[in-house]
Amino acid sequence: MPEREEKAFLVSGVTIPVVELLSELQEKRQRTVDRTELRQGILARVYDRIDSDFPKHLERCRAFLRQKSVSATGDGIRETAQQVKSFIEEIGGNAAFWGNPAFPIVWGRVKGESDRTLIIYGMYDVQPADEPNWMSPPFEAAIHTLPHIGECVIARGAYNSKGVLCGLFNSLKTLVETDKIPVNLIFVIEGEEEVGSLQIEEFIRTHRDELKADAAADFDFSQDSRGRVRMHLGLKGIVYMDLICRGGKKGGPAETSLHGADSAWLSSPAWRLVHALSSLTDSEENIIIRGFCDNVAPPSAQDMESLEKLKTSFDEKVFLKEMRGICFKCNRQGIDLLVKGLYSPIININGFRTGYDGPGTKTLLPRKATAKVDIRFGPKMEPEEVVEKFKAHLFSTGFDDIEVRVRDSYTWSKTDVSESVVQDMLAAYRSLDVEPEVWPIATWTAPYFVFSRILGLPVVGGGLGHGGRAHAANEYMTVSGLRDFEKFVVTFLHLAAASQKGVAATPNGS
Amino acid sequence: MPEREEKAFLVSGVTIPVVELLSELQEKRQRTVDRTELRQGILARVYDRIDSDFPKHLERCRAFLRQKSVSATGDGIRETAQQVKSFIEEIGGNAAFWGNPAFPIVWGRVKGESDRTLIIYGMYDVQPADEPNWMSPPFEAAIHTLPHIGECVIARGAYNSKGVLCGLFNSLKTLVETDKIPVNLIFVIEGEEEVGSLQIEEFIRTHRDELKADAAADFDFSQDSRGRVRMHLGLKGIVYMDLICRGGKKGGPAETSLHGADSAWLSSPAWRLVHALSSLTDSEENIIIRGFCDNVAPPSAQDMESLEKLKTSFDEKVFLKEMRGICFKCNRQGIDLLVKGLYSPIININGFRTGYDGPGTKTLLPRKATAKVDIRFGPKMEPEEVVEKFKAHLFSTGFDDIEVRVRDSYTWSKTDVSESVVQDMLAAYRSLDVEPEVWPIATWTAPYFVFSRILGLPVVGGGLGHGGRAHAANEYMTVSGLRDFEKFVVTFLHLAAASQKGVAATPNGS
Structure with missing residues (x-):
């Protein structure tokens, strides 16, 4: 767990006074970014070069996707790390490996034209690709036309995230070949x-001095299938746990599973785990652990302002349809729905397994039941508190024999909308004719806290382009989205170069 | 579901008046069976022949075990049915196939010396043998010496139940070769x-006229590892159900599983099934469905008498140890424990599966959760009532979207201890120096109801010999137990031949 940093809390929307109204700030920003000027000016040459080189860029991306890098097995990890190092060196940067030599963090830096410095966070590993039903082999990176989506590269990692990573280096290479990289970049x-993310926290803690920067950025194909961008200013924290209930002293088969008829005599770990889980939430999945939500921060004033704006564009029906749902889990609408979804901690059952689940019937009193649950929480809860309250609940309800194995945990992250880097990204979208929805926090998680909470930097994530089916068969990215993404990156870096730190920055300085 | 038969209820301990005290009856029986006389008389020659032929018997049994007969796949079923038919014909009987030609019921009859007729129920199929860790191939029927058990045949079906079935025909063949079969036998x-047991109820219903008999018997290696026999006068009924909860109208992902973060918005079939299951029982697994146990019959006076006797030999610690448990699920002892275990309906979770259960972490909002539960119940509940009350509970608690698929169900069976065939079996044990524990009902189930409830016959199950690990790797039967079993069968048939129908019967008639 990271130590709590005083600095870290300064980036949250609560402790910094909102010096200007959000709407005024955005108006100011929009005035200073003249899209036509941007397109006809310094970026026009770079855009043209991206267009003319795009067939090569696409092929480079496909070649990178053909290189396996499955972290679950280690397959191709070293080779891919070497490739990432070459990407950095190719644009004139220095790069090195850090940490476990079998799974190195590739880090390095390249000098830019301004005194602004961005940390670029990224990943070069992918999920296993053992799912059935791929339309072409997952490491072939074939091009297919998907209905309603268009021409796509089908590959493990196309969307999450090697397509993105190669697109980033395509952009940087183009910048180097046509002009200069506008900001100093530190790659992690x-x-x-x-x-x-087993090593990243240690890496960040031991390299604070080398990681001095103005902001951190994580690129992504952030457009949904309709081209809309959702930009998130924060992420929830997560505690991911295995719960294991075994027979033994509290009852149940102590050694092997038994015939189901023996459940007349011995208690069942399956029943115990069902009852233990059931005691955590009510029938609407609200957490009913006593005192669990005591420290949950309500939306800040600034967040509420974002939600008021978001409400005007947020289409509940489309949102639901994109998740392939028929109704929301709570009977709320508009801002109430957003507040409930974004700010209430939740417990999800990712998996539950016990006994026999094959075809037909088999009577069995299982000796063990396991569940994988995660708890997601926003400001101001912390992972230690979540784990402590969770365990205290099991203890006080008589389920203290259930083993709680915390597999993964990190805390929430939040960046103020007034940060320059946020405004630079918004401006980059707008200069490419996209108006994002700004969400004050996301329901998903990522280890952004290492930048926001340990280094005290604003963190921004985004990018044009669309992809989908992460962790699933036929993961894809659109071909046209890759090109848009590359243009987005160069635009954003140019805007970031012109920024000054602070809420009143403009792309030309001020 | 079988129709309820008036006749059927006559066999329960409740509706027949207990004409004699159990203890008096048993005393009378014991007086009339002179063990020495039996051994020196008509059976001595048969025992000798079993001993001298035993090497051949064992080899025949091993050969029968080498013939696969896996009903789940159909592998070897036809060949084994043919073999069973030959067994019947070899002893001078007539035999035929009935029903699905791919899985025929082998039925037939052989004339005996008396006018008594027994139906012999048996099975020739076995479970799949795909488990790892067999010490020798499951269809090799190799002989190994197991610690604390002795010389054993290791094979799928050795214990459940092809070892038993071949032992039965070894006995009958020996009887034919040395003397006569003492009773008429009908094989099913x-x-x-x-x-x-997909066809047995239809077979029984359509062959009532051909199945006129005095009793039904099911043979087994009924001794535990210490040589003790538990003899059961009844079996519980069972309803085995799949419960399936899907996303959709009641919330949750309607098409595919989603990222776990989406659980902020959509409800979870995993949570729904956990809450639905949890509503069925309290923390001690007592069924809390309203009115569910209203029709549960308490132990009859005769049952209580059996339990009083059983209490004197029932060793709770050893019983627990045999189940490899550390404590019982309820805090009771002696008769209270027996009554609770034997007479309370129970719900067992045989399996529960949803989402991801592999190594490490994967965040997932599953679109489907499934559980396999069974409900076991004794007199006077019936399967229809169980299913109806179960579904009504789900409906009234808002879980009516959970699909309830009844896979298997049959009702309880009970035979009065005073039935001749029960007394004959007790006498057979005693003549071979074994005093069984008599349990008024068992927690396990089998389709005995087709005989007791449809044909109105007393049903008895048992046999000497020990085996174990049914449905598991290294299923075994002891070599010496097979020999004891064969002697038991011939003894029992001779005693049954001498019986008369009715509660006051003795082996020599009366």
């Missing part, structure tokens, strides 16, 4: 994101 | 016991 590219 | 040997 890990090869263990899919197995829990 | 099915090849689908392990997949739910």
